[in-house]
Amino acid sequence: MSFPPNISEKALLDCGRCCCICHKFCGFKIELHHIIQKSEGGEDSYENCIPLCLDCHAEVKAYNPKHPKGRKYNESELIGHRNRWYEKVQSKSFLLVHPECIELDRKLFLELKKVLPVTGGSISFIRNHIYGNPWLLEVHEDLVAYRLSCQNPEFEFIDMDLEMRRCQLTESIDQYLKVLYTVSFTVDKVDYKGYMAVYPELKYSKHEVYYQSIKDISNAADKVCATYDDLIRLSRRKLAI
Numbered sequence: 029m030s031f032p033p034n035i036s037e038k039a040l041l042d043c044g045r046c047c048c049i050c051h052k053f054c055g056f057k058i059e060l061h062h063i064i065q066k067s068e069g070g071e072d073s074y075e076n077c078i079p080l081c082l083d084c085h086a087e088v089k090a091y092n093p094k095h096p097k098g099r100k101y102n103e104s105e106l107i108g109h110r111n112r113w114y115e116k117v118q119s120k121s122f123l124l125v126h127p128e129c130i131e132l133d134r135k136l137f138l139e140l141k142k143v144l145p146v147t148g149g150s151i152s153f154i155r156n157h158i159y160g161n162p163w164l165l166e167v168h169e170d171l172v173a174y175r176l177s178c179q180n181p182e183f184e185f186i187d188m189d190l191e192m193r194r195c196q197l198t199e200s201i202d203q204y205l206k207v208l209y210t211v212s213f214t215v216d217k218v219d220y221k222g223y224m225a226v227y228p229e230l231k232y233s234k235h236e237v238y239y240q241s242i243k244d245i246s247n248a249a250d251k252v253c254a255t256y257d258d259l260i261r262l263s264r265r266k267l268a269i
């Protein structure tokens with residue numbers, strides 16, 4: 029058994045879907061860790077639960093008392109991390125209050141718009157393109173540039189709401205690029221066997237696989253535009269830019 033839905037929901041709300049140790053926003057890449065392990069009598073209770081990112085969770089679990097390396101996260105320390113973070117989220121003290129932070133986020137917003145402009149780049153292309161018609165993949169060079177920028181740790185908003193929107197945009201771009209490179213846009217070239225290997229339950233014909241590919245890419249494209257628009261709108265409101 030893992031944590032029941034009411035407890036996991038409360039924990040996820042209280043941490044704002046951020047890791048209680050490193051405080052980064054995780055979106056769906058978050059896990060609920062038992063502070064006292066179930067094998068040692070730990071319960072599926074709110075008190076015994078700490079939300080962690082995948083990296084911190086792996087680290088907390090990796091410590092091997094038989095081969096001690098580094099310092100173990102003990103139970104009371106984990107409780108301390110969690111309680112301090114829950115308090116911070118509740119008090120909203122992580123929100124942007126310092127003008128310097130707002131200024132940093134403004135700079136990042138402008139940089140992000142330079143990499144992924146509202147018009148003249150992939151975003152406006154995706155918004156207006158009718159999938160099924162051919163096009164050159166070079167048009168998406170800015171999406172690749174955006175993904176490269178994401179490797180820079182300074183390419184993150186300080187404001188949590190904005191950072192959450194930016195993560196959602198990144199996820200939707202990843203999904204779009206993934207679909208883009210796996211689907212085929214002509215019936216002749218459609219990777220029928222490959223597609224059916226992924227979705228064996230769909231008894232599709234070659235034409236149906238082709239149309240499904242077009243649908244997949246259109247849906248992924250819509251998601252990119254929606255997450256991009258969300259980020260732009262919220263940034264304008266929060267940063268008055």
Ligand SMILES: [Zn+2]
Nearest residue numbers: 047050081084
């Ligand atoms: Zn973490």
